Amino acid sequence: MVRALLSRARDMLDGIPHRWGSAAIASSSASGHGAEDAVAGYVRMLGAGVRPDAYTFPSLLKAVARGAAAAAEVGGAVHAHVVKFGMESSAHAASSLIVMYAAMGDAAAARALLEACPGATGGAPPPVMWNALISGHNRSGRFDLSCRSFADMVRAGAMATPVTYVSVISACGKGKDLLLGMQVHKRVVGCGMFPDLRVGNALVDMYAECGDMDAALVLFEGMLVRSMASWTSVISGLVRSGQVDRARELFDHMPERDTVAWTVMIDGYVRVGRFREALETFRRMQFCKARADEFTMVSVITACAQLGAQETGEWARIYMGRVGIKMDIFVGNVLIDMYSKCGSIERALDVFGDMHNKDKFTWTAIILGLAVNGRGKEAIDMFYRMLKASLIPDEVTFIGVLTACTHTGLVDKGREFFLCMTEVYNISPTVVHYGCLIDVLGRAGKLKEALHTIDEMPMRPNSTIWGTLLAACRVHGNSVIGELAAERLLELDPDNSTAYILLSNMYAKSNRWKDVQRIRQVIMEKGIKKEPGCSMIEMNGIIHEFLAADRSHPMSKEIYSKLETVLIDLWNAGYVPDVTEVFVEVTEEEKQKVLYWHSEKLAIAFALLTSESNVTIRIVKNLRMCLDCHNAIKLISKLYGRKVIVRDRTRFHHFRHGSCSCKDYW
DNA sequence: CTAGGGTTAG
Known part of the structure; x- marks a missing residue:
């Protein structure tokens, strides 16, 4: 050999x-x-x-x-x-x-x-x-x-050194082999190697990596000498076990913090979805003059992506250039995702074009970005280019491709991709893939075929599946299949407010007002609460959050009075409030108030108040956009000549000149 | 040979 x-x-x-x-x-x-x-x-x-x-x-x-x-x-x-x-x-x-x-x-x-x-x-x-x-x-x-x-x-009789133990213990941790890790631990103790800082750190990290935080903490607390790595391993383990606040407490008690420690903490907030705290921690890191690197920036830009904070994301990109942090493939991939999630697909394409090396994540990110931003044909072109570049698509890539088919109404393509995923790439479809396929069929009005697909699924349909079908029934006014879908959905999730909302919308669409009334009655009796709507908007690098009827913003007074003048303009332009999606049982007049104070309307009023007219207004909403806000924002974009992009739970709405990129189909 | 950190969906 x-x-x-x-x-x-x-x-x-x-x-x-x-x-x-x-x-x-x-x-x-x-x-x-x-x-x-x-x-x-x-x-x-x-x-x-x-x-x-x-x-x-x-x-x-x-x-x-x-x-x-x-x-x-x-x-x-x-x-x-x-x-x-x-x-x-x-x-x-x-x-x-x-x-x-x-x-x-x-x-x-x-x-x-x-x-x-x-x-x-x-x-x-x-x-x-x-x-x-x-x-x-x-x-x-x-x-x-x-x-x-x-x-x-060991069998060859070679004498293990501390370095040997560090490496093999680390392997046990990364490979999640707790049992072997414990055996090696015993061996280390037996051969009298303790106390050794490096081996100690490796053990703490191994237990933390394997999720045995009790063991990791016992070891950590017993250490006479600790290094930054000892602390970081424990903090990282706490984060992975979902205890971010405990991790933060420990982080604050560290005698000093280096790049890795800061990155673990920032990434910890990102992992649990506390993106604003991630950015706050990054700001504190800079205040402390700690040096960030490309690992740090991946977490920071991910937080920006999730928040729709394009200004901060853009700033991060420029900052990297200024302080000389190299743009590796991870950073590039996450930048594509960030721009896509902020609705700036052109910038995402710029980053994509500038990347010398592209891996499957790069291609998947751009395919998804194009797909959710309503450019399905280009997304599919990208998929073929990816294949030409000899990269193998994975299950997420196919979610992107199927999403592209949904948004562009390419039913045959959708079916074809679904088949080729299993037959050519040997990827067995998950419930998410079925969800995409049902969305493709449903949106195209092929409700019977969608229902048939659900019947044939190898796994039990979850509430998302029925919700997707129900949404399609609402759009196409098919209350027969719609009722069935709602029934199944409520069997799985009896308090699902979306089911009631969609069911009621569907009745409204087919003018079944008595049924609309009946659903409202049920909602009242069961005391079903809609998940609170929340809209975020970034202005000058600061993220502002609005709940419905929220008065907590420092500029609240101005915002509500701005909203009032906007509403007057809208009425004069022929806007009629649409209360079909209001679910509190109050007088008509109060219903309108509920509508006017929807979180995205507050965010829009705030944006109109604080930004120049040439600035695109970007809003991120946690729920599906309501019908009335959609109408109102279309009109706002026309009346004030503003571009507005709303990212809701499932898609982007690019409002311009009085119309929306979703073609009122969402 | 020498510890700890990063990317796509839901």
């Missing part, structure tokens, strides 16, 4: 450095800048006539190993150079080679090199080489191999 590796390596020696230099750079450019720069630097060094020594190869190999499998040829070529310059016997070079092969997924090559390593006393390979093997497997994410290699190491 080693002989084969070497002969492969020697084959590459011809024409070095020039021919290899350019080929290596070309192939490593696909795997990130680290490897590319390192290889380019190495080639320049050779060109300048400097001979590499024992210190050259470890860093070069490390850079290559960081890259993806695309760098395999480069790895082989660097191996050839190690041999060429007689560095095979350098322990540093040898261990780096083992890490590199294992990290690139070539476990056999790594193992062969290890076997060929003579120990200090001759015979068995020394512990450092085993450590290299385990660490390399960790980097490729093959934690099972890390653990197996550790077992082999």
Whole structure:
């Protein structure tokens, strides 16, 4: 095996450095800048006539190993150079080679090199080489191999060092193998290695990673010396177990905080959906003059995406350029998502176009972005371009593609994609995919086929499925299937306010006013409450939140008086309030008031009050937009010549010149 | 060989 590796390596020696230099750079450019720069630097060094020594190869190999499998040829070529310059016997070079092969997924090559390593006393390979093997497997994410290699190491009689334990314990944590982790823990205690900070940290992290926070905390509290990593592991574990507030408490008690600690805390808020606190924490981080990096920015931009905070997201992008944080593929992907979720699909496309490397996340993000922003045909074109670029779509990509079909009314395409997902890509559809398919059929008015599809589903339909069908029945005024869907939906979720609202809308659409009355009665009797509507709007980097009839905003007085003048303008332009979706049983007059104080109307009034007329108004709403607000905003966009984008629970509404991109179909 | 952090949907 080693002989084969070497002969492969020697084959590459011809024409070095020039021919290899350019080929290596070309192939490593696909795997990130680290490897590319390192290889380019190495080639320049050779060109300048400097001979590499024992210190050259470890860093070069490390850079290559960081890259993806695309760098395999480069790895082989660097191996050839190690041999060429007689560095095979350098322990540093040898261990780096083992890490590199294992990290690139070539476990056999790594193992062969290890076997060929003579120990200090001759015979068995020394512990450092085993450590290299385990660490390399960790980097490729093959934690099972890390653990197996550790077992082999023990069997071969090599003496485990603290580094060995750190690596194998880390593998247990990342691979979620708590049982093995506990066994290794016992072993560590047995061999009298404690107290060792690095091993201690690895153990704390392993327990935290495996969700055993009690064990992690007991260990952490028992540590005589702690480092930042000890704290960060515990904070990260608390976040993962949903205890963000406890994590925050610990975070505030840290003696000092570095980039990673801040990032864990910011990301913690993002994970539990507390996006505003994530941004507040980021602001505090800057106030504390802590350095952010690309990891931090991914979490920050994700928070902006969820909040629809485009100004802050844009600022984050510029900030990165200013302070020299590199835009890697993760940042690019999340920027596409952020712009898409802010309704700025053009900017998302700009980012997409500027990205040199695109992975399946990149393509999926742009497909979804185009789809939800109502540009389904382009989304589908992107899907074909993705295939041409040899990327394999996953289950999320298909959600994007099916969503595109829904929004563009491409029924046949929708069915076709649904089939090809299973038949060509071997992805079994989840209930979400069925939801998309039912949406495609329902929106096109094929309600019977949609119902049939539900009957044929391999899994039990959930409330979303019935809700989707019910929504389609409302749009098409089919109260027969609609009633059935509502019935099923209420069986699963008896207090689902949406079911009552949609059912009542449907009756209203087919002029069944008695039934509308009856539904209201039921709502009253059962005391069903609509989930409170909430609208967010960002203005000058500050996020303002409005609930219905909310008076808590500092500018509340001005907002309500602005709203009043806007309403007068609307009435003069022929607006008639539509109370069909109001569910409190009050007088007609009060119903209108309820409507006027809907959260998105308050947000609009606030925006009209505080922004220039050329600024697009962007609102994010937690629920589906109501009929009356939709009418009102259409008119506002015409009367005041404003562009308004509302992102509701399922889609975007781009209002312009009195009409909406959803074509009143939502 | 040497700890801790990141992306898409619902």
